[in-house]
Amino acid sequence: LPKSVGFIGLGAMGKPMAVNLAKALxxxxxxxxxxxxxxxxxxxxxxxxxxxxxxAGAREVAELSDVVMTMLPEGAQVRSVYLEPTxxxxxxxSSAPSxxxxxxxxxxxxxxxxxxxxxxxxxxxxxxxxxxxxxSGGVLGAVNGTIAFFLGCSxxxxxxxxxxxxxxTMGAKVIPCGGPALGLAAKLSNxxxxxxxxxxxxxxxxxxxxxxxxxxxxxxxxxxxxxxxxICDVFNPVPGVCPQAPSSNGYRGGFRLQLMRKDIGLAVDMxxxxxxxxxxxxxxxxxxAAASEAADCRDLDSRVVYRYLGGRED
Ligand code: NAD
Numbered sequence: 001l002p003k004s005v006g007f008i009g010l011g012a013m014g015k016p017m018a019v020n021l022a023k024a025l026x027x028x029x030x031x032x033x034x035x036x037x038x039x040x041x042x043x044x045x046x047x048x049x050x051x052x053x054x055x056a057g058a059r060e061v062a063e064l065s066d067v068v069m070t071m072l073p074e075g076a077q078v079r080s081v082y083l084e085p086t087x088x089x090x091x092x093x094s095s096a097p098s099x100x101x102x103x104x105x106x107x108x109x110x111x112x113x114x115x116x117x118x119x120x121x122x123x124x125x126x127x128x129x130x131x132x133x134x135x136s137g138g139v140l141g142a143v144n145g146t147i148a149f150f151l152g153c154s155x156x157x158x159x160x161x162x163x164x165x166x167x168x169t170m171g172a173k174v175i176p177c178g179g180p181a182l183g184l185a186a187k188l189s190n191x192x193x194x195x196x197x198x199x200x201x202x203x204x205x206x207x208x209x210x211x212x213x214x215x216x217x218x219x220x221x222x223x224x225x226x227x228x229x230x231i232c233d234v235f236n237p238v239p240g241v242c243p244q245a246p247s248s249n250g251y252r253g254g255f256r257l258q259l260m261r262k263d264i265g266l267a268v269d270m271x272x273x274x275x276x277x278x279x280x281x282x283x284x285x286x287x288x289a290a291a292s293e294a295a296d297c298r299d300l301d302s303r304v305v306y307r308y309l310g311g312r313e314d
Contacts, residue, residue, distance in 0.1 A: 004030050015044065020145045079116065102166075103121065104133050109266070137171070153180070198303055
């Protein structure tokens with residue numbers, strides 16, 4: 001593992017990922033961290049005062065680190081953190097262009113932003129290696145270190161051993177997806193599928209329950225039949241079916257509606273760009289967009305679309 005690592009973006013996912021990284025780094029290592037808000041930075045420093053170094057900005061993190069990870073909300077923040085000419089990571093690369101840096105972006109963003117960042121970094125530092133490595137597994141997976149990384153490179157990339165050593169401190173699986181931005185393409189395809197399944201599962205559960213079948217029996221039927229899937233089994237949108245699921249906790253925690261709306265929107269854009277047919281995309285996006293605005297759903301776990309679609313909760 002590198003002795004000097006950076007982590008930018010300590011939100012719902014980034015903070016527990018940085019905690020697992022801090023726990024795994026050998027003695028004498030430094031983890032340089034930054035976030036636009038100070039609270040998570042200070043909390044992390046209070047937990048690991050010997051390892052954590054609080055930095056004022058992205059440039060400082062990159063100047064002090066051999067490897068930098070970013071976990072930010074959207075393409076706009078990723079572009080600014082990397083490419084802002086005086087305060088961004090690119091400024092650190094410009095002042096030491098031959099210092100080999102490994103830069104890993106785990107945010108779920110559009111593939112164009114990711115490719116643009118990679119290109120711009122290479123123009124100032126030919127030795128900079130930028131990878132997209134979005135994750136799946138949610139906040140609980142980030143806390144438990146069981147997330148999967150979808151890596152935008154080929155399995156024969158010479159940095160794979162270094163990347164795996166680092167990412168496996170935070171997750172259980174690292175899957176190389178073929179080339180630049182293909183980790184993101186894989187992630188958007190995955191979230192398109194799980195987002196659409198969530199809507200189908202909500203409708204199928206409500207249909208069967210209204211016909212008179214008990215919700216748990218219905219979930220057991222799906223689990224035994226051809227409809228078996230992880231949303232029904234683990235994240236069932238009907239309250240009470242899966243006691244550990246956000247639906248059984250007032251739809252709190254989990255994966256926010258707004259993030260699902262963003263990801264389905266990015267997936268629909270990608271489908272259009274690559275010429276893939278996408279008949280469920282428009283209706284799926286419409287459901288998540290409208291639910292994100294609904295007063296009784298807003299800011300809750302994405303499985304609250306069951307409520308938005310009129311599902312019975314008694
Ligand atoms: P979040 O909003 O909780 O955290 C983002 C963090 O980035 C915040 O702490 C924010 O202050 C910080 N930030 C924003 N702009 C910044 C800037 N310019 N400089 C420094 N810090 C900045 O989001 P999250 O849930 O941690 O998600 C991060 C990414 O991971 C998103 O792209 C999301 O789609 C993806 N993701 C989330 C989940 C999940 O379950 N929450 C699961 C998989 C992937």
